[in-house]
Amino acid sequence: MKAWEKNVREVVPYTPGEQPNEPNMIKLNTNENPYPPSPKVEEAWRKLNLSAMRLYPDPTADMLVKAIAEEYGMKKEQVFVGVGSDDVLAMAFQAFFNSEWPILFPDITYSFYDVWAELFKIPYRCPKLNERLEIEKNDYLQRNGGIVFPNPNAPTGVELSLENIEEIVRKNQDVVVIVDEAYVDFGARSALPLVEKYDNLLVVQTFSKSRSMAGMRIGYAFGSEALIKYLNDVKYSFNSYTMNRTSLALGAAAVRDRKYFEETVQKIQQTREWTKQELKKLGFEFADSKANFIFATHPRYEAKELFEALRREHIYVRYFDKPRINQYLRITIGTPQEMEILVEFLKKYIKK
Amino acid sequence: MKAWEKNVREVVPYTPGEQPNEPNMIKLNTNENPYPPSPKVEEAWRKLNLSAMRLYPDPTADMLVKAIAEEYGMKKEQVFVGVGSDDVLAMAFQAFFNSEWPILFPDITYSFYDVWAELFKIPYRCPKLNERLEIEKNDYLQRNGGIVFPNPNAPTGVELSLENIEEIVRKNQDVVVIVDEAYVDFGARSALPLVEKYDNLLVVQTFSKSRSMAGMRIGYAFGSEALIKYLNDVKYSFNSYTMNRTSLALGAAAVRDRKYFEETVQKIQQTREWTKQELKKLGFEFADSKANFIFATHPRYEAKELFEALRREHIYVRYFDKPRINQYLRITIGTPQEMEILVEFLKKYIKK
Missing domain, CATH: 3.90.1150.10 (Aspartate Aminotransferase, domain 1)
Structure with a gap:
């Protein structure tokens, strides 16, 4: 060595x-x-001004943030975007999981959570899914430094009911709860309506699955204005210009084609x-x-x-x-x- | 609160x-x-297969890494790519600056270094540029946890001689030295030839300035195979798919048009x-x-x-x-x- x-x-x-x-x-x-991807993406593609590539993109990613906010009926201040939901989640781990108590996520789940926890030296515990591969809500009511789980869970595909999610969020208002909704559009109920009610809830989604744009690397999150501001503070401290000009233009076109x-x-x-x-x-x-x-x-x-x-x-x-x-x-x-x-x-x- | x-x-x-x-x-x-950007970028642009956007990009970014390696006469294993040089530098700070000793960078320099140090809780010291706004080589021979400076320095534009850089790298082989060459192509001498000689040297460059592609967010780094492997380990622990399909194709086209x-x-x-x-x-x-x-x-x-x-x-x-x-x-x-x-x-x- x-x-x-x-x-x-x-x-x-x-x-x-x-x-x-x-x-x-x-x-x-x-x-x-x-x-x-949507034919609207191809339209936006053809309209792109390639000579403008010499210029930095908009660091606030306004074009994309605005499209997402409008499409989901949220304020721009409630929307965060990143280079795929992995980037959004990694930023959120860094921003919100700084307690001495372990964060909680299921033993069988998205394989990146423990990788980020290790990378950022965040202590963690992994409650076991039950025999039917379901998340046991009660496991998430113990003291913790934050919670993250996908809904539906990966790789099981199993949904946790919105009632259970709300109870987890409500009973953990001293920490941030992240619901990773990479697959939610295929049939589960989104926790998005809870964002107005709980300012400790971050709902993460992606363009990689339901929007057919894994190759463009676009993820996003909804949360209270306070939560999103903290997330942006960390993002701006890491890399001001994460979203390139093609992601902004093509992403905005995709999300508007409902x-x-x-x-x-x-x-x-x-x-x-x-x-x-x-x-x-x-x-x-x-x-x-x-x-x-x-x-x-x-x-x-x-x-x-x-x-x-x-x-x-x-x-x-x-x-x-x-x-x-x-x-x-x-x-x-x-x-x-x-x-x-x-x-x-x-x-x-x-x-x- | x-x-x-x-x-x-x-x-x-x-x-x-x-x-x-x-x-x-x-x-x-x-x-x-x-x-x-180069007319070759527009060619690559027109050839892009938009329907392939539904698929993840190559996590190894091989197409781009290969183009850079070939153009600079390096091995692919000596090249790292990221979302602009900010992303490359942020990853390098996380990967290499984990000492209890402070890292060193000039008091007047790229304004992101202290932001990353604060974000990642890295101790740092900032030796003063001299009256002619030059880096004083001797300031970088004190005990430290790592070194980073731009060459030419920003925002001064002043070059540090390759001899002085080599001495800093040679006398600091117990830490990683990062030379941030965002502006090197406009007339300074690159430290790239030193990479073969010193395995603790990371040379960072970008497509944002001399390649007219700030809007695409592409940065890269050269280093020993060991150094690049450590950097990739951190990158894969953070986000496997940082470079989207357009960055890979357009970046490769740009770098090949010498x-x-x-x-x-x-x-x-x-x-x-x-x-x-x-x-x-x-x-x-x-x-x-x-x-x-x-x-x-x-x-x-x-x-x-x-x-x-x-x-x-x-x-x-x-x-x-x-x-x-x-x-x-x-x-x-x-x-x-x-x-x-x-x-x-x-x-x-x-x-x-």
Whole structure:
């Protein structure tokens, strides 16, 4: 070890999920949307003034913040934007989780929470999901330094009821509660209406799933004006110009096309329900997912072997080699055609 | 104060410089390039596949990293990219500055260093520039937890010789030394050749100035493979997908157009030298800037009043209301036409 290495921050290097790129692959492994972005995005794209790229973007990201605020009926001062919801969440962890008490998040959940907690040296505890893979509300009523959970939860797809969420927020008004709604548009109830009532609630959403724009890196959050101001203070202390000119223009165009958004979400929901029926017929078991993926297990087949068999067919799903969930596969909802090919393969596999 | 506010990270909110947006303004306040990005950027732009925006970008940013590595004759493992050099520097502060000894940077320098140090709770000391606004090399040979300075320095434009830089790096091999070369392409010598020799040296550059792409937010760094790996470990622990698909494609196209880059830089250097002569004739005093700006003072005029007079003419320059430099203006080098208008106004102003 070199002398300078003594001062290097020790982190457990996080390995991002694989991003295969094959011409005829069926990519159901990172919860991307199978449909392209709104046609309005292409319009905004064509209108972009490329020579203006020499100039810094607006540090307040006003164009995008305004579009989001208007579309959701909020004030601009209640909206924060970042480079994907990962950026928004990382900023929120830094801004709000500075207690000596541990923050709380589920043992089975989005795999970045413990990574951020480690990076920022935040103590944490992970209450266990129950046997039905549900968040147990009562686990979040113990003393803590902050709370974060996805709703619906990832990778389970299970929704926590809005009543339970409200109780968690109401009984934890001494800390900030973050509800990570990356997948909420696919059928769960958003906690957004609670933002007016509780100034300690941050609701985080993203353009990566329901808006078909994972490639643009846009995340956002709603909260009380006080909360959003604190978040912006940290953001401006980190990097004033996080959102580039293309993100601002294309993001604003995307969020204003409500019709396309609703149609796309509906198609994915229909395909999800069809896929659930087919998987059930084949003996798969899964909780009732409200997200754009299904987290399924089969009582007679090893998940890892099935994962590898699918891979050989160039069908990519997500396998987590972790305790309690290593018999599950997380299958993103693609187009009807893609899901038919998946189901056809599974029919043959299960028969053997 | 609400109970949850007790755990909020206290930061001195950083206010980014003003970004006026008027049709006929002359914008010389944030060191942007007066010329548009390379025509190759427009080509890459037209070729972009918008429907692929539904997919995550490559987390390794390989397309861009490869282009930079090839253009500078480095290995891909020696290159790191981020959302502007601010993002690169913020990650580097977090990754490398974890000593109990204070880090060192000049008292007059890029205004973000102390903001990051405060945000990440890093102790710091700020040796004073000498009377000629130069970095005193010997100040950086005291015991420390890391070193960072721009070369040429901002907002002074003054270069530190490569010999002095090498001595600082060589005599501080127990810490990481960051040379922030945002403006190096406009005439200073880069420390890049030292990277092969010293594995504790990080050289940071940006697309925002010499590449005319401030609006795209692309920064990068060169260092030993070990250093870059540590930086990536922190980056992957923060946000795996920082660079969006447009940044990757357009950035790669920009960096590969060396001819356009060299022509643009040369034009700006010529305009800078012309501007220096004109300012000198008017009685302005300034150090010999190697950057795309001039940091000038006039013995008979108040800088702040001049700043405001220029503003009324829709000519925006940068004024820092800070000790030791509050009689200076930082004037970005624009097009020859823009600088002529500036000089014409100053001639009238000085005469009065």
